[in-house]
Amino acid sequence: MSHPANTSPTATAPSAAPTATDRPLATGAEILIRSLEAEGVEYVFGHPGGAVIAIYDEMHRIQPSFQHILVRHEQGGTHAAEGYAKATGKVGTVLVTSGPGATNCVTGIADAYMDSIPLVVFTGQVPTHLIGNDAFQECDTIGVTRSITKHSFLVRDVKDLAATVKKAYHLARSGRPGPVVVDLPKDVIAARAPFHYPDHVQIRGYSVVGRGNADQVRKAADMIAASKRPLFYVGGGTIISGGAEKLTSLARKTSIPVTTTLHGLGSFPENDALSVGMLGMHGTWYANMAVQNTDLLIAVGARFDDRVTGKIEAWAPHARIIHIDIDPACISKNVPVDCPILGDVSLVLDQLDDLVHPADRQEWLAQIAAWKEECPLDFQKDDALRPQQVVRALRDKTDGEAVVVTDVGQNQMWGAQFFSYVHPRSHITSGGLGTMGFSLPAAMGAAFGMRSIGRDVISINGDGGVLMNIQELGVAAAHKLPIKVVILNNNYLGMVRQWQELFHEERYSHTNLEPTNPDFVQLAEAFGCVGLQCTDPADIEATLDAAWKVTDRPVVMDFRVITEEKVFPMVPAGAATDNMITAQFSPEDCA
Amino acid sequence: MTTDTAQQTVELTPQQLFRKQAAGEAILPNEEDSVHRHVITVLIDDTIGALNRVTNLFSQRGFNLESVTVGESKDPTQRRLTLVTTGNDRIIAQVLRQLNALIDSIEVEDLTREDHVERELCLVKVRSTATERAALLSVVEVFRANVVNITPDSLTFEVTGPTAKINAFIGVMKDYDVREVARSGRVAMRRRLAFEH
Ligand SMILES: Cc1ncc(C[n+]2csc(CCOP(=O)(O)OP(=O)(O)O)c2C)c(N)n1
Numbered sequence: 001m002s003h004p005a006n007t008s009p010t011a012t013a014p015s016a017a018p019t020a021t022d023r024p025l026a027t028g029a030e031i032l033i034r035s036l037e038a039e040g041v042e043y044v045f046g047h048p049g050g051a052v053i054a055i056y057d058e059m060h061r062i063q064p065s066f067q068h069i070l071v072r073h074e075q076g077g078t079h080a081a082e083g084y085a086k087a088t089g090k091v092g093t094v095l096v097t098s099g100p101g102a103t104n105c106v107t108g109i110a111d112a113y114m115d116s117i118p119l120v121v122f123t124g125q126v127p128t129h130l131i132g133n134d135a136f137q138e139c140d141t142i143g144v145t146r147s148i149t150k151h152s153f154l155v156r157d158v159k160d161l162a163a164t165v166k167k168a169y170h171l172a173r174s175g176r177p178g179p180v181v182v183d184l185p186k187d188v189i190a191a192r193a194p195f196h197y198p199d200h201v202q203i204r205g206y207s208v209v210g211r212g213n214a215d216q217v218r219k220a221a222d223m224i225a226a227s228k229r230p231l232f233y234v235g236g237g238t239i240i241s242g243g244a245e246k247l248t249s250l251a252r253k254t255s256i257p258v259t260t261t262l263h264g265l266g267s268f269p270e271n272d273a274l275s276v277g278m279l280g281m282h283g284t285w286y287a288n289m290a291v292q293n294t295d296l297l298i299a300v301g302a303r304f305d306d307r308v309t310g311k312i313e314a315w316a317p318h319a320r321i322i323h324i325d326i327d328p329a330c331i332s333k334n335v336p337v338d339c340p341i342l343g344d345v346s347l348v349l350d351q352l353d354d355l356v357h358p359a360d361r362q363e364w365l366a367q368i369a370a371w372k373e374e375c376p377l378d379f380q381k382d383d384a385l386r387p388q389q390v391v392r393a394l395r396d397k398t399d400g401e402a403v404v405v406t407d408v409g410q411n412q413m414w415g416a417q418f419f420s421y422v423h424p425r426s427h428i429t430s431g432g433l434g435t436m437g438f439s440l441p442a443a444m445g446a447a448f449g450m451r452s453i454g455r456d457v458i459s460i461n462g463d464g465g466v467l468m469n470i471q472e473l474g475v476a477a478a479h480k481l482p483i484k485v486v487i488l489n490n491n492y493l494g495m496v497r498q499w500q501e502l503f504h505e506e507r508y509s510h511t512n513l514e515p516t517n518p519d520f521v522q523l524a525e526a527f528g529c530v531g532l533q534c535t536d537p538a539d540i541e542a543t544l545d546a547a548w549k550v551t552d553r554p555v556v557m558d559f560r561v562i563t564e565e566k567v568f569p570m571v572p573a574g575a576a577t578d579n580m581i582t583a584q585f586s587p588e589d590c591a
Numbered sequence: 592m593t594t595d596t597a598q599q600t601v602e603l604t605p606q607q608l609f610r611k612q613a614a615g616e617a618i619l620p621n622e623e624d625s626v627h628r629h630v631i632t633v634l635i636d637d638t639i640g641a642l643n644r645v646t647n648l649f650s651q652r653g654f655n656l657e658s659v660t661v662g663e664s665k666d667p668t669q670r671r672l673t674l675v676t677t678g679n680d681r682i683i684a685q686v687l688r689q690l691n692a693l694i695d696s697i698e699v700e701d702l703t704r705e706d707h708v709e710r711e712l713c714l715v716k717v718r719s720t721a722t723e724r725a726a727l728l729s730v731v732e733v734f735r736a737n738v739v740n741i742t743p744d745s746l747t748f749e750v751t752g753p754t755a756k757i758n759a760f761i762g763v764m765k766d767y768d769v770r771e772v773a774r775s776g777r778v779a780m781r782r783r784l785a786f787e788h
């Protein structure tokens with residue numbers, strides 16, 4: 001069965017259309033499209049509506065150099081743009097209509113804001129003379145998104161449109177990246193102006209930091225030289241700045257062990273002996289032990305989130321802290337630091353590299369190795385189908401050479417713990433906002449981004465979250481994206497169930513999904529995908545083999561994992577990191 | 592679980608101080624981190640929504656905002672805000688960083704510890720009949736308040752000065768039948784020439 005492309009095949013550029021020379025004035029719609037082309041946009045994830053119909057009309061006429069992907073829900077569109085941005089490092093682009101089109105984007109914009117993902121979201125708006133009149137499909141988009149955007153623009157004059165687009169992309173990608181909303185009233189889209197896309201934009205009051213202060217870097221190098229038990233604590237900012245390789249070589253040169261946050265996964269190869277894996281609430285026991293015993297924590301592009309620190313007073317009690325970050329507002333926000341270095345992580349790591357020297361850290365590394373022995377990241381192996389085993393099998397199937405996009409909940413943590421990430425940009429998840437329904441559309445966006453280099457994209461989901469944006473499966477199928485959609489189906493809102501079991505005396509209030517779960521195999525097939533089911537650990541490999549044979553559409557794998565499996569280790573919310581619960585302890589000991 | 596329990600007794604790092612505080616332990620006087628009132632001026636681009644972003648920041652981040660004044664500055668494309676906020680040094684540092692991070696903000700200055708002048712304007716409407724008028728006028732004379740309106744049963748005064756003077760004036764007026772008070776909030780400026788715009 002073939003799927004129609006998003007633009008009709010009869011849509012050829014009308015040859016009789018006037019050329020730019022005999023019609024120097026372009027409509028706002030055309031200016032927008034030409035600006036996106038000039039910006040080098042590859043994909044626009046969008047959904048039409050009344051307020052933006054003129055832009056879609058113009059797209060039909062122009063047949064622009066970018067591809068428009070018609071998503072089936074604007075939230076899916078924003079997550080797809082996020083996935084594309086995270087996988088490629090480029091800016092994701094979204095185009096939606098006014099009112100409900102814009103409000104449907106709110107979750108994705110908030111998600112991108114929390115996770116510093118560069119997005120530009122173009123929203124239609126009612127004509128300027130109707131703004132504020134409660135016109136049909138009016139929404140104060142700028143007002144609604146104010147606290148979840150890096151910046152936003154309401155374009156009131158078509159003459160400002162091209163420069164505004166340029167500014168929006170510049171703001172989205174530079175410094176600490178983030179989402180930018182551009183609100184486009186219908187009359188501005190229709191008005192005419194000459195098109196000129198500026199090469200440069202000046203934004204008064206906005207500058208991007210580069211190298212770190214030399215004195216601070218020198219101080220940091222001295223602290224590193226004096227430290228007996230240093231530890232790198234690496235966050236997503238390192239990957240965003242393109243500094244992952246530099247961090248890796250710096251850590252190896254100085255023999256300093258590395259722990260990463262959820263978003264830092266892949267910034268340092270987890271198969272390296274210096275890696276202690278992820279820290280925090282569901283981090284490894286040994287990473288958290290390292291944090292609790294280090295005398296120097298070197299935070300690199302990380303922001304001391306509460307899921308990392310737990311009870312903040314009891315966190316890293318022996319450590320002095322160096323904090324390298326591009327965002328001044330992040331420094332000393334949650335934890336006061338001893339040596340802040342404001343700068344682009346990648347550049348600061350270069351500066352630091354010139355000043356640090358190899359050192360003998362045998363004692364500290366031996367201690368860490370002993371902790372790894374004492375409580376490794378592991379799970380029970382028997383004849384029950386366990387989610388961790390599925391994740392391990394995915395790693396083995398791909399040799400870790402894949403982009404893994406996880407959803408939120410237990411599946412997210414197992415996906416983080418058991419895949420063993422070795423490349424930057426190989427792990428994508430909704431960390432800050434924790435948005436269920438993120439994985440499937442984000443994986444779709446990542447798959448568009450990875451199409452030219454042919455990298456596998458795996459979407460790991462729970463049976464709860466996967467349904468929240470399931471409609472995008474049809475879009476992925478229409479575009480023949482071979483996404484591997486894994487559902488770790490425990491028939492429960494598993495992570496909530498885990499808290500209910502541990503902290504609410506097993507009162508499983510409204511977390512059983514069994515009565516409302518669909519038949520995922522049939523569902524997949526209804527969307528034009530391949531559906532597979534696996535109920536026995538012995539069949540995991542065969543299921544994956546079958547899935548990897550399919551190259552022209554998504555494959556949905558329904559893994560019927562056991563309900564009772566929990567994510568360990570765990571630092572209960574708000575507890576001190578020392579009070580970690582590990583799988584070796586029984587739940588009775590910890591509630 | 593912890594292998595190394597040897598605690599050093601060197602001077603406290605900021606982070607140890609913070610922990611001490613968070614754990615509710617007594618802080619030595621020289622370590623104290625108390626709450627102060629700060630006067631911050633911000634130059635912003637005169638664009639739609641810029642003022643909104645500034646005030647929104649305070650509610651979004653849970654910062655206090657005691658007063659805001661806004662008006663044109665020397666450059667007609669910029670507006671100048673004077674904000675009064677309270678917090679300890681850590682919070683104020685955050686306020687300043689967050690204000691700086693706004694795309695619309697061009698310059699942010701904490702004038703609190705700078706040599707600066709502050710002024711506030713206040714209008715006070717008092718009920719008074721013709722017979723009480725003379726007494727009232729002699730009182731407000733001390734504050735150099737101006738009478739800006741007279742009706743048969745009321746007087747409206749205007750007084751300008753540092754906030755302390757305004758507070759004192761309103762305090763004195765409480766002895767009379769005050770019907771309305773409107774304060775502008777502070778505007779502030781450093782005394783010496785510092786930056787050229
Ligand atoms: C949109 C949204 N609603 C609610 C939550 C709260 N929440 C976090 S994890 C979770 C359970 C997710 O269940 P499922 O998708 O089946 O994943 P599992 O934990 O079972 O792997 C819920 C409800 C959320 N993070 N996002």
Ligand SMILES: [Mg+2]
Pocket residue numbers: 462463464488489490491492493494
């Ligand atoms: Mg589930």
